[in-house]
Amino acid sequence: MSFSSQVKNELAHRVSRKSCCQVAELSAIIRMDGSLKISSHPQGYALRLSMENAAVARRAIKLFADIFGLRAEVTVRRSRLSKRNNYLIEIKEHPKASAEKEDVSKSMRPSVDGSPDEGGYVLMRERNEAEDNGADWIFGCAPRLSQALNELGILDDSLTVRYDITPRLIRKSCCAVAYLRGLFMGGGFVSDPTGSYHFELVTDNYTLANDAKTLMTRFNLNPKISSRKHNLMLYLKGADQIIQLMALIGAHTALLKWEDTRILKGMRASVNRLVNCDTANLN
DSSP, rough: OHHHHHHHHHHTTTOSHHHHHHHHHHHHHHHHHTEEEEEEEEEEEEEEESSSSSSHHHHHHHIIIIIIIIOOOHHHHHETTOEEEEEEEEEEEGGOOOOOSOEEESSOOOTTTTTTOOOOOOOOOOOOHHHTTOOOTTTTSOOOOOHHHHHSSOOOOTTBBBBBBOOGGEEEEEHHHHHHHHHHHHHHHEETSOOOOOOEEEOOHHHHHHHHHHHTTTTTTOEEEETTTTTTEEEEEEEHHHHHHHHHHHOOOHHHHHHHHHHHHHHHHHHHHHHHHHHHHHH
């Protein structure tokens, strides 16, 4: 198992006791997953999320169930090339909450340069009669998936897809930290400390990349953004910055391992320099 997967496993088992932090974390996981789609279903909306980390998949399923009372169907597929399992999570609208009959399938992200896709990226839905009458959304009573997506900041009040980080989700510092944790679990990478020091978040959402950079600077981090093919990479270089981020999002076990390896590397480098110096003097 890679070091990055170990960090994600640790974070996925970390319990966020505040509901506001759970919402922020789940929203970030959805944002960072590259296979997320919103499409019409015979019974209403259907949300699909694909990921390779089993612990993160279980975390997303549990958050949907605990916060919104939504059940998920999971399909496990194994790649013949990478020999890794892929977990496809599908959450469907409850039959009684459905009012849509048109088939629609739309990616949730604009192009890298921030421009909308052909035909625009606004996704509209008609609200059912219960919503128009101002009916309350009661947890555990078959809530609409669209309402959950609105609470998560994926859809706005007019059911239009939004691509930025919803300000209300990260207003509190604890929620901002939870959002960063979700960003890493959904699409982050941290290198093994035995090699070079590198941390990155990869997304094809131009607005999200800039908002995530602003969010990280809020905690005195200094990330950079670069392009990689059709994606954007938000990255940190330097051990101190990466250690600060891992401590912030709660990866304490991985942080201790990182520090141990870092100290060992420093000692070996010092010994090698001394040996090389003595060898040069003898010659």
